Amino acid sequence: MNPETPPDGDLGELGESLFLEFFYLLRRNGLPVTTREWLTCVEALDRGLVAADLKRFYAIARATLVKNERYYDLFDQCFTHYFLGAEAPRALVKAVDEWLSDPLPMPSLSPEELAAMERLDLEELKRRFEETLREQDERHDGGSKWVGTGGRSPFGHGGVHPSGMRVGGEGRSRSAVQVAAERRFRDYRSDLVLDTRQIGVALRKLRQLGRNEVRTELDLDLTIEATAKNCGDLDLVMRPPRDNELKLLLLMDVGGSMDPFALLVSRLFSAAHAASHFREFHALYFHNCVYDNLYKSARLTDGMGTLELMRWLSPETRLVVVGDAHMAPYELMARNGAIDYFQNNDEPGFVWLDRLKRHFTHSVWLNPLTRRMWGHPTIALVGQIFPMFELTLDGLEAAVRALSSPNPRAQV
Amino acid sequence: MIANFTGTERYIASQDLAEAVNVALALERPLLIKGEPGTGKTLLARAVAEQLQRPLLTWHVKSTSRAVDGLYVYDAVQRLQDSRFGDRDIHDIRQYIRFGALGRAFLADSPCVTLIDEIDKADLEFPNDLLHELDAMSFTVIETGDVHTAKLRPLVIITSNNEKELPDAFLRRCIFHFIAFPEPSLMARIVRVHHPLVRQTLLDEALARFYWLRTLPELRKKPSTSELIDWLGALLRGGLDEETLAARIPYLGTLLKKEQDVEAVTRRGRGWSRH
Numbered sequence: 001m002n003p004e005t006p007p008d009g010d011l012g013e014l015g016e017s018l019f020l021e022f023f024y025l026l027r028r029n030g031l032p033v034t035t036r037e038w039l040t041c042v043e044a045l046d047r048g049l050v051a052a053d054l055k056r057f058y059a060i061a062r063a064t065l066v067k068n069e070r071y072y073d074l075f076d077q078c079f080t081h082y083f084l085g086a087e088a089p090r091a092l093v094k095a096v097d098e099w100l101s102d103p104l105p106m107p108s109l110s111p112e113e114l115a116a117m118e119r120l121d122l123e124e125l126k127r128r129f130e131e132t133l134r135e136q137d138e139r140h141d142g143g144s145k146w147v148g149t150g151g152r153s154p155f156g157h158g159g160v161h162p163s164g165m166r167v168g169g170e171g172r173s174r175s176a177v178q179v180a181a182e183r184r185f186r187d188y189r190s191d192l193v194l195d196t197r198q199i200g201v202a203l204r205k206l207r208q209l210g211r212n213e214v215r216t217e218l219d220l221d222l223t224i225e226a227t228a229k230n231c232g233d234l235d236l237v238m239r240p241p242r243d244n245e246l247k248l249l250l251l252m253d254v255g256g257s258m259d260p261f262a263l264l265v266s267r268l269f270s271a272a273h274a275a276s277h278f279r280e281f282h283a284l285y286f287h288n289c290v291y292d293n294l295y296k297s298a299r300l301t302d303g304m305g306t307l308e309l310m311r312w313l314s315p316e317t318r319l320v321v322v323g324d325a326h327m328a329p330y331e332l333m334a335r336n337g338a339i340d341y342f343q344n345n346d347e348p349g350f351v352w353l354d355r356l357k358r359h360f361t362h363s364v365w366l367n368p369l370t371r372r373m374w375g376h377p378t379i380a381l382v383g384q385i386f387p388m389f390e391l392t393l394d395g396l397e398a399a400v401r402a403l404s405s406p407n408p409r410a411q412v
Numbered sequence: 413m414i415a416n417f418t419g420t421e422r423y424i425a426s427q428d429l430a431e432a433v434n435v436a437l438a439l440e441r442p443l444l445i446k447g448e449p450g451t452g453k454t455l456l457a458r459a460v461a462e463q464l465q466r467p468l469l470t471w472h473v474k475s476t477s478r479a480v481d482g483l484y485v486y487d488a489v490q491r492l493q494d495s496r497f498g499d500r501d502i503h504d505i506r507q508y509i510r511f512g513a514l515g516r517a518f519l520a521d522s523p524c525v526t527l528i529d530e531i532d533k534a535d536l537e538f539p540n541d542l543l544h545e546l547d548a549m550s551f552t553v554i555e556t557g558d559v560h561t562a563k564l565r566p567l568v569i570i571t572s573n574n575e576k577e578l579p580d581a582f583l584r585r586c587i588f589h590f591i592a593f594p595e596p597s598l599m600a601r602i603v604r605v606h607h608p609l610v611r612q613t614l615l616d617e618a619l620a621r622f623y624w625l626r627t628l629p630e631l632r633k634k635p636s637t638s639e640l641i642d643w644l645g646a647l648l649r650g651g652l653d654e655e656t657l658a659a660r661i662p663y664l665g666t667l668l669k670k671e672q673d674v675e676a677v678t679r680r681g682r683g684w685s686r687h
Binding site for chain 2: 043062
């Protein structure tokens, strides 16, 4: 505590009652804050580090309570919610966000025009915002009533209104709540899309699996140290080999309904390919469902028999299937149901998937479609065979945990 | 008295980052810094040490680093050597104890800044092995039984490139800051520090190109701040002007380090128009 600059106002007591609610708000929204971290934050408040400045409180609370940039966005939302009172319903904001994603330049207003606009208080503003939004049914730019960009209505962004309410986009002069409301860290959320690097980090956790505990390698450094401590008499130190024994088989659905996810799947492939720590890594392609053959190229040429593959790869190879599992029921359930005429499968895809699942001790299915869509009949069926995860950072991490489980048969 | 970090002439810190440093200083907790490569995580420690006028002790973590290495190393080999051929008194084990960056910071008579650089390179268990030492700021030399406790708790700055997840127990003890990628206005200030003489028009054009590159979804590795600075250096040395930049992206190799990325941008370049 610095005696020369006592905190303005009575933040000490405030810290105990008001901010405790904030702590529980964070926890309720799934931010993993522990009591210890909360106490660290309170300690920072106690030392007068914050004074009565909300902007500083924002920075200090985030530095002490949030330990992963994934949660920055969630923190921003909670902060906005708590310190602004409440924000507009999420579904409305999302719709407006889309109209606003490409704003018009700001109109210049005369001081008279500015003065003419009534100054509204926040409650009134929010009420009118929702009202206006209810009346409006399409994108709108300019003008002075509807929500949109570059206008003189109190709602929207990049606009001019003395007490306007900004909806996303770039701010001009910014308070802490406004900064938080900008949601600058949305891209770091773990339930959104993945980049190659994040996939690589997630896959790295598959490393330890292969570690063999038998000490068969000479540890040169420790041997020298031990020998020196042993007055020069040779003292050999052995260690278990650090090579990763893990083998990974990646099967990817290409074409058709998977086209929108091609970039995402190619990132997964390149990350797995670049992860040099696997003992073996194989990647093969299929279209919609696995049948007699799998393909070495994404154009479905250079095929190899699925049975042959299973003979060739030992059961402890980890199987990762990437696909939307979204197909016509006969593709999964019928003989000769394959979408590609040349396949002529004698057994339904369902049997092939089940065969793969039974061969490998550990297998997962990664689905780029969000969980909400998994009610579709074929997705639900495939989900009964393979443990299914979303192809997001959270989903991938859960999948990696399933693949690392020591008791694989009990994983479902 | 609480010294404050605000950023230096050569290191421009955002307000949030400066606050995080000051909280770590006041609470004497380790400060964990994460961020994209090239956002100046390592440079931060140097800037803090410079502004607070404290000595900087750096520990570059490697994949084979052990937690104890940062505290001390017992040089048994030297002692054996001396016992056979030297004339030193080998009964005094203390002379064979060499302190690491963290150990020296604990022993120092003035407060230090200690940088533990790229902690995620080491084994997964590495951060957990340091929990006690960072909490209590003390350690025991097993060979001699000496206990060393920090007289003045150093500011420990830890950087991570996010190669591995860090253990929760470790995270709970740290103050955390994620250096977000700089917005264009901040970026312009950062670039000015390194290239004070660059023309505004050239800088604007270069930044427009740079941020456009970063929006391309097909890039495997986005160009970072340090690559932008190198690129501008190359542009200035090559005497290139705004017009050249409007037509193509010269020295693309300084910005993009992967062959597929260069190809992807070149493909796009054929249909290039600004924005």
